[in-house]
Amino acid sequence: MQLETATILEHRDYGAGYRLLRLAAPQIAPQVQPGQFVHLRVPRLEGCVLRRPFSVYKAADGVLEVLYKAIGRGTAVLGAALAGEKISALGPLGHGFPLDLPAGRVPVLVAGGYGMAALYLLAKRLPLTGVVFVGGRSAPDILCVEEFEKLGWKVRIATEDGSRGVCGLVTGPLEAWLAEGRGQGMPEFFACGPNGLLEVVGQRALAGDWRAWLSVDRHMCCGVGACLTCVVKLKDSDGAWVWARSCKEGPVFECRQIHWDRAEEEA
Amino acid sequence: MTPDLSITLAGIRLKNPVMVASGTFGYGPEYADLVDLSQLGAMVVKGISLEPWRGNQTPRTVEVASGLINAIGLQNPGAEGFLQTYLPFLRQFDVPVIVNIWGRTVEEYAAVAARLSAAEGIAALELNVSCPNIKEGSKSFGSNADMFKRVIAATRAVTKLPLIPKLAPDVFRVAEFARQAEAEGADALAITNSVPAMAVDLETRRPKLANITGGLSGPAIKPIAVRLVWEAAKAVKIPIIGMGGIYTAADAAEFFIVGASAVAVGTANFMEPAAALQVAAGLRDYLARHQLGSIRDLVGTLTC
Ligand SMILES: Cc1cc2nc3c(=O)[nH]c(=O)nc-3n(C[C@H](O)[C@H](O)[C@H](O)COP(=O)(O)OP(=O)(O)OC[C@H]3O[C@@H](n4cnc5c(N)ncnc54)[C@H](O)[C@@H]3O)c2cc1C
Ligand SMILES: Cc1cc2nc3c(=O)[nH]c(=O)nc-3n(C[C@H](O)[C@H](O)[C@H](O)COP(=O)(O)O)c2cc1C
Ligand code: FES
Numbered sequence: 001m002q003l004e005t006a007t008i009l010e011h012r013d014y015g016a017g018y019r020l021l022r023l024a025a026p027q028i029a030p031q032v033q034p035g036q037f038v039h040l041r042v043p044r045l046e047g048c049v050l051r052r053p054f055s056v057y058k059a060a061d062g063v064l065e066v067l068y069k070a071i072g073r074g075t076a077v078l079g080a081a082l083a084g085e086k087i088s089a090l091g092p093l094g095h096g097f098p099l100d101l102p103a104g105r106v107p108v109l110v111a112g113g114y115g116m117a118a119l120y121l122l123a124k125r126l127p128l129t130g131v132v133f134v135g136g137r138s139a140p141d142i143l144c145v146e147e148f149e150k151l152g153w154k155v156r157i158a159t160e161d162g163s164r165g166v167c168g169l170v171t172g173p174l175e176a177w178l179a180e181g182r183g184q185g186m187p188e189f190f191a192c193g194p195n196g197l198l199e200v201v202g203q204r205a206l207a208g209d210w211r212a213w214l215s216v217d218r219h220m221c222c223g224v225g226a227c228l229t230c231v232v233k234l235k236d237s238d239g240a241w242v243w244a245r246s247c248k249e250g251p252v253f254e255c256r257q258i259h260w261d262r263a264e265e266e267a
Numbered sequence: 268m269t270p271d272l273s274i275t276l277a278g279i280r281l282k283n284p285v286m287v288a289s290g291t292f293g294y295g296p297e298y299a300d301l302v303d304l305s306q307l308g309a310m311v312v313k314g315i316s317l318e319p320w321r322g323n324q325t326p327r328t329v330e331v332a333s334g335l336i337n338a339i340g341l342q343n344p345g346a347e348g349f350l351q352t353y354l355p356f357l358r359q360f361d362v363p364v365i366v367n368i369w370g371r372t373v374e375e376y377a378a379v380a381a382r383l384s385a386a387e388g389i390a391a392l393e394l395n396v397s398c399p400n401i402k403e404g405s406k407s408f409g410s411n412a413d414m415f416k417r418v419i420a421a422t423r424a425v426t427k428l429p430l431i432p433k434l435a436p437d438v439f440r441v442a443e444f445a446r447q448a449e450a451e452g453a454d455a456l457a458i459t460n461s462v463p464a465m466a467v468d469l470e471t472r473r474p475k476l477a478n479i480t481g482g483l484s485g486p487a488i489k490p491i492a493v494r495l496v497w498e499a500a501k502a503v504k505i506p507i508i509g510m511g512g513i514y515t516a517a518d519a520a521e522f523f524i525v526g527a528s529a530v531a532v533g534t535a536n537f538m539e540p541a542a543a544l545q546v547a548a549g550l551r552d553y554l555a556r557h558q559l560g561s562i563r564d565l566v567g568t569l570t571c
Binding site: 001041050088221223225226231248 | 538
């Protein structure tokens with residue numbers, strides 16, 4: 001974990017309403033593991049007191065890439081940062097995805113929203129290729145398909161309006177693939193996306209007695225484990241639960257660890 | 268000559284007068300890779316109760332205009348957990364450790380104070396009588412003069428460690444609480460805690476915090492805190508640790524001028540982990556520019 005003044009190398013539209021931010025961050029970049037994130041101080045963001053967390057999309061040769069969507073004030077103001085500007089980055093933060101798959105497993109990635117960006121580095125660093133399921137509302141929401149295909153991964157798409165891939169939720173093509181025989185192996189799931197998607201993937205993995213590594217999305221203040229904002233409930237030994245910090249022990253948890261709390265609305 | 272930042276506060280020697288505020292810097296390990304803890308004026312750890320406490324449900328914080336509302340609810344590992352896991356870690360550093368404590372009853376305050384006093388390596392106890400996020404009573408300790416007095420008296424009776432009551436911002440006359448604390452044997456005062464506040468989601472028309480209300484911190488509360496410190500400083504002789512929205516040396520200087528002897532940096536740590544060290548360095552420059560030899564020469568120099 002380091003605090004580094006990075007330099008913006010490139011900042012441009014990436015399609016699907018996303019922007020690509022490339023940073024020279026020679027201290028942080030070599031340390032990044034798939035699923036970890038960086039906490040960025042948005043330049044010229046007045047009246048805000050927090051950094052903004054983003055998954056690392058690519059990390060190589062001292063360069064970090066982030067893919068983000070403008071959804072509020074911080075990400076809108078970030079959009080105005082120019083190449084050549086400095087940006088303070090804190091990272092890499094959290095615990096990412098495991099890379100040591102037991103023999104005979106087929107890696108199955110499931111993404112929604114910025115999930116494709118967060119899972120790309122995993123696809124690149126896993127010792128074998130597998131299949132990626134990606135869902136979105138409409139064709140333009142689907143990110144990075146070609147990037148995964150270039151790495152040799154199969155990509156299955158679902159859109160709610162049917163404008164690209166199968167019509168419906170990403171669970172449609174996922175179930176079909178599982179029924180087809182799932183590429184002769186035991187699936188090991190890795191998912192990043194809205195909390196609803198994570199829960200569905202987690203339940204499916206439990207039902208099949210498979211493992212699912214889920215990257216949860218929680219609001220964060222410090223990003224380093226100090227403030228206890230980002231906590232999630234994990235199962236305790238005796239049926240009770242304990243808090244874990246998603247910025248520190250997470251954001252990736254195995255679905256068996258998570259205590260799903262339906263009565264309570266999570267942010 | 269470089270100006271002297273060192274101070275002695277409640278008998279504790281500090282290298283500089285800039286601490287980190289309770290709840291914003293964890294228990295030490297969280298920021299230790301980023302900040303040399305030995306360079307902090309003091310490390311004030313997150314509130315500790317006798318037994319472990321889970322705190323509130325989520326969402327626990329929300330960012331608002333120039334501030335943050337938090338309702339963490341004082342989640343903590345309890346006195347034993349702190350003593351076993353964190354105090355040994357903190358003792359590796361050359362920094363005074365101030366432990367912020369709280370309880371749900373007067374007896375609980377006294378019990379946690381007594382337990383921590385038996386340990387080696389704690390410089391002082393900060394009494395959180397003002398957290399807006401505990402429903403079962405802590406609130407009333409800070410705004411009810413009688414309860415306030417009883418908590419200080421009960422903890423005073425069980426510890427020789429310096430006692431630093433942390434005053435609530437939402438009291439009618441802060442000077443009276445300050446005098447009361449001094450009379451009960453407090454060694455210093457911390458002013459102030461976060462300000463009771465809330466925020467509403469317009470789409471769902473629900474509160475943005477699971478706890479409904481929380482405490483506002485950050486730049487939004489600085490003017491409120493400066494005024495509270497000024498009022499209290501006029502009323503008592505014991506030193507005051509000023510806090511509320513300090514990001515820069517300029518923010519901190521305001522607190523010293525109205526009478527604070529030390530300051531704490533809280534919410535700013537989330538943006539800049541080394542904010543406290545930057546504030547200390549900036550204060551040294553400020554003193555040099557104003558030809559003051561020591562930070563002590565700045566305290567209470569307001570001219571009205
Ligand atoms: C571990 C992690 C990885 C992430 N990776 C990416 C990524 O790769 N690409 C991407 O586009 N987005 C990512 N996000 C979401 C991103 O952090 C938010 O979109 C961003 O913080 C919104 O800031 P804002 O000021 O524009 O929104 P506002 O709604 O104005 O922000 C107000 C506050 O809420 C917080 N907030 C709002 N939405 C979210 C959210 N979904 N998650 C966490 N905090 C939120 C903000 O940080 C800020 O503190 C990630 C979030 C987490 C927790
Ligand atoms: C996330 C968070 C947690 C806090 N936890 C505590 C606590 O446990 N005990 C306490 O006395 N004050 C706590 N505080 C209050 C701070 O110590 C400080 O008094 C307040 O935030 C004002 O300073 P600031 O504006 O610099 O943050 C907390 C504040 C924040 C933001
Ligand atoms: S964001 Fe502060 S503990 Fe996770």
